[in-house]
Amino acid sequence: MTKNYSSEIASPLSSNHEDYLKAIYILEARGEQVTNSVLSEYIGFTPASATNMVKKLSQMDLVIYRPHQAVSLTPTGRRVALEILRHHRLLELFLHKTLDIPWDSVHEEAERLEHVISEALEDAIAASLGYPKVDPHGDPIPTKTGEIGPTPGHPLSQAKAGRAYKLVRVLSQEKERLAYLGRLGLNLYVELFLREHAPFDGPVLVEVAGVEHALAAEMAALLQVVPASA
Amino acid sequence: MTKNYSSEIASPLSSNHEDYLKAIYILEARGEQVTNSVLSEYIGFTPASATNMVKKLSQMDLVIYRPHQAVSLTPTGRRVALEILRHHRLLELFLHKTLDIPWDSVHEEAERLEHVISEALEDAIAASLGYPKVDPHGDPIPTKTGEIGPTPGHPLSQAKAGRAYKLVRVLSQEKERLAYLGRLGLNLYVELFLREHAPFDGPVLVEVAGVEHALAAEMAALLQVVPASA
DNA sequence: GTTACAATTTAGCCATGACTAAAAACTACT
């Protein structure tokens, strides 16, 4: 299990160390201030535990920690986070495409696998998938060297009514939510027609494969779309 | 990660718990007395650590422990061991067949993955492989219900000279050894001709794909063969 | 500037599971 980053890191990182770094990366990428409470809520441990872990990561030079300030990743910490995120998203796609695991289940599974695959296995998976760029939810897959592309699309909630769109990304990993979307036929790359936005932040009416559905405004905000081309 | 055995077990088992149970199973299956020193040497921890862990497993009703006696598995302990062994061998075969990971590398990788795959993933892997019976080293794969078939073949070291055989199992997971065998063309199911046994427990001369090789007696003892049929 | 409230940190506890060193218990040989 020799990791890419192993040369730069003194002690080996546990699964939880890696999940903390990944969480910080994702929260930063959302543009949020990564406060202790935001972080601890996201990872599901108590604030005291988060403080404790962040201090340790800081000693390892993986994060910048100043008391009462938002944490941020050091360049090395970012490298580790992107490495794990690459594992995660490659695994999601691999499980989905190679083993037909439904898109609402791959996240959970990848959450554990991401910590135990070797670099050789990561490479073999990437090669077998043809070096893919996005995972089953449309999230971009970081490259081996830690680059990550721009995120495609814009929220359906801000799209213009009376036009056709293609779903390119879903900003959620919730199993139930994804299962529901799947039942509506709202899978990745499906084409949909946006009928109207009900006023006062009301539901969004969309047509998918000839059937009309009403989506809550918050749901529509999670669906990233681009104008349909064909 | 709901395991098959989860209903019968109080506390969740760590990777190391599972590796201990698997080790006890394998040592028992070899017909060895699983003494504390045998066990601790096999798993690579100190004897004191092994005693400690065996006591805990005993409290969980997974092993029978009497001081100064060989340990043995309870029915539940055996179930857990076989479940993990199934994961391990299915993963080895999957990595080898689906991702072309060489047979000398799959063991290491499976050693970690075996602890984190869900039952759903186990099932998906088994299905995608067509419910296979043996792994890339010829080791039998336990069934979902915990049955395990008889082990095929007999040692090449005890085979008669002047006859053709088929390699059906290699009793080793050592990377270097497997890589060496691979270089000689001694892969699973390959046909070979046994020329002679040198006397005084000397080397064994075999012909593989028209090339003759001399194998140490201990090496030949690890190669399980059956008479060539075709 | 006080004061109230929320966020964060500190202090201290606990379980886990490795380790070393010492004690105890078995085994085997005389």
Place this chain on the structure above:
DNA sequence: AGTAGTTTTTAGTCATGGCTAAATTGTAAC
């Protein structure tokens, strides 16, 4: 049976990383 040697167990240490509860710090309203 006694003793030497080996194996196993016990006792005690340490690091890890969660937790709760209490103390502290920062913020915003008065």
